[in-house]
Amino acid sequence: MNTHAPRFNELVVHEVVQETPDAVVVTFSIPNALKKDYAFDPGQYVTLRATIDGEDVRRSYSICSAAGAENLSVGIKSLPGGVFSNFAQRLQRGDRLPVMTPQGRFTAPLGGKHNYLMLAAGSGITPMMSIAQSVLAEELDSTVTLFYANRNTQNIMFRQSINDLKDQYMTRFLLTHVMDEESQDVELFNGRLDAEKLDSLQTAGLIRPEAYDAIYVCGPEPMIVTVCNALEQQGVDPALIKRELFTASTPPPAAGQRRDTLSKGNSESVVAEVEVLLDGSYRSFPINSEETLISAAARSGFEIPYSCANGMCATCRCKLTGGSATMTQNFSLDPWEIEEGYVLACQLQPTSGVIKLDFDAV
Numbered sequence: 001m002n003t004h005a006p007r008f009n010e011l012v013v014h015e016v017v018q019e020t021p022d023a024v025v026v027t028f029s030i031p032n033a034l035k036k037d038y039a040f041d042p043g044q045y046v047t048l049r050a051t052i053d054g055e056d057v058r059r060s061y062s063i064c065s066a067a068g069a070e071n072l073s074v075g076i077k078s079l080p081g082g083v084f085s086n087f088a089q090r091l092q093r094g095d096r097l098p099v100m101t102p103q104g105r106f107t108a109p110l111g112g113k114h115n116y117l118m119l120a121a122g123s124g125i126t127p128m129m130s131i132a133q134s135v136l137a138e139e140l141d142s143t144v145t146l147f148y149a150n151r152n153t154q155n156i157m158f159r160q161s162i163n164d165l166k167d168q169y170m171t172r173f174l175l176t177h178v179m180d181e182e183s184q185d186v187e188l189f190n191g192r193l194d195a196e197k198l199d200s201l202q203t204a205g206l207i208r209p210e211a212y213d214a215i216y217v218c219g220p221e222p223m224i225v226t227v228c229n230a231l232e233q234q235g236v237d238p239a240l241i242k243r244e245l246f247t248a249s250t251p252p253p254a255a256g257q258r259r260d261t262l263s264k265g266n267s268e269s270v271v272a273e274v275e276v277l278l279d280g281s282y283r284s285f286p287i288n289s290e291e292t293l294i295s296a297a298a299r300s301g302f303e304i305p306y307s308c309a310n311g312m313c314a315t316c317r318c319k320l321t322g323g324s325a326t327m328t329q330n331f332s333l334d335p336w337e338i339e340e341g342y343v344l345a346c347q348l349q350p351t352s353g354v355i356k357l358d359f360d361a362v
């Protein structure tokens with residue numbers, strides 16, 4: 001895994017595969033000179049960037065390739081009204097796109113013997129593909145138990161690859177599809193992956209909370225919240241549960257709003273001076289009460305690393321080394337990180353006249 005602050009490089013699309021009627025897998029070629037920068041831990045994501053209808057749009061997508069793969073692939077499901085996800089469905093081989101270096105802590109450190117439980121819904125399978133392939137190939141005594149929820153067979157992403165894994169690792173990869181719009185022979189596997197289903201699966205002995213070293217949960221926010229609460233009620237140590245959230249119920253500030261703010265920026269409304277250490281260099285810029293730290297930096301011609309701008313991805317994670325500030329929302333930092341002074345720059349509101357941020361702190 002690279003340890004630099006996140007940065008964009010322009011990569012070439014090597015291949016686009018239609019995975020389901022509304023999802024593609026986009027594979028990028030990684031030139032030799034950038035191999036080290038794009039080495040990733042299974043489960044990490046990259047941020048893609050494009051100018052769409054005049055707007056600078058960036059979105060994070062999980063890597064679905066196994067660790068050590070020659071190229072880097074991401075799964076992108078088209079969302080209703082999804083600006084980037086619909087744009088991505090039209091990508092073609094040879095297109096060039098800025099791709100940020102891999103980020104994220106929804107990962108499995110490879111090595112040893114473990115029993116993993118994976119609970120995925122829809123495109124939440126994408127990071128699980130990377131983790132499952134890597135774990136099964138690298139940890140020869142580990143097991144992976146995957147429950148994968150979809151509406152119907154047609155919507156199952158990576159169906160062939162998952163079946164191949166099942167054939168290859170018959171005794172170590174246990175797969176159950178759960179579907180709510182298509183009836184399966186076993187009634188227990190019909191419906192949604194919710195608290196009730198988890199209880200039924202536990203009663204049937206198919207989920208054994210005491211047996212897992214790590215539990216990965218990825219899907220829409222309501223599913224993640226429900227499943228994680230249910231697991232904790234079943235007695236699972238919360239520290240064993242890893243969750244990945246890419247869409248929150250609170251939308252990020254509208255791009256237009258940021259632009260308005262940007263154009264309004266003036267010294268009279270300055271509330272703080274922000275001093276930043278990034279890639280070994282110091283920069284400072286003023287921030288006023290109407291703008292986000294990201295837009296304040298941009299107004300000064302400086303870009304800090306960010307992706308979701310909504311407190312979910314932690315691409316903007318840095319350490320507050322001076323002054324004080326509050327965060328509007330946080331879906332990604334753990335309590336220990338907050339205790340050690342880590343913050344999400346995109347959510348930061350200064351409460352002192354000067355704040356100092358270190359993006360090089362790991």
Ligand code: FES
Nearest residue numbers: 307309312314346
């Ligand atoms: S940019 Fe995603 S948490 Fe700040």
